[in-house]
Amino acid sequence: MSSIRQFQVTFDCADPERVARFWCEVLGYVLPPPPKGFGTWEDFRSSLPPEERGAWSACVDPSGAGPRLFFQRVPEGKAGKNRVHLDVRVGTGLVGEERLTTLEAEGARLVALGAVRVRLLPADEDNESCLVMQDVEGNEFCLD
Incomplete structure (x- = not known):
């Protein structure tokens, strides 16, 4: 019998702190506390060699239910469509105009x-509408 394992979702990016802060706003996540022995993240970063400062960041679900998101700096830029993306569930249980209104309102908040x-995928026989978006570094995600 297999057991359920905890996991984190890792993003390659150019500016880990910027992307982490964006996803905190999207999901209601928070930055975790700084490592033991440091009062702030800035204190921790200052203790690192210059080339390692800002190399990574993370955000966590304050309730502990959702996965940790980890952001790591990589030298190359995004080159194509994501093979994996997040669906942010903002319209669960809603249909028709009520769903579209909710998706568009959240989309506008995130654009700000x-x-x-990117585009609205309208409802069809099998699926409700969803809104395709990109984060601050162009990673695709959907408002669903």
């Missing part, structure tokens, strides 16, 4: 934070 609205 630096996201990009």
Whole structure:
């Protein structure tokens, strides 16, 4: 019998702290406390060699229910479509105009934070509408 394992979702990015703060706003997550022995993240970063400062960041679900998101700096930029993306469930249980209104309102909130609205995928026989977005570094996600 297999057991359920905890996991984190890792993003490659250019500016880990910026992307982490964006996703905190999207999901209601928070930055975790700084490592033991440091009063602030700035104190911790100052203790690192210059080339390691800002190399990573993370955000966590304050309730402990959701996975940790980890952001690591990589030298190369995003080159193509994500093979994996997050669906942010903002319209669960809603249909029709009520769903569209909810998706568009959340999309507008996220655009104000630096996201990009890509396109609306309208409802069909099998699926309700969803809104395709990109985060502050172009990673695709859906408002579902």
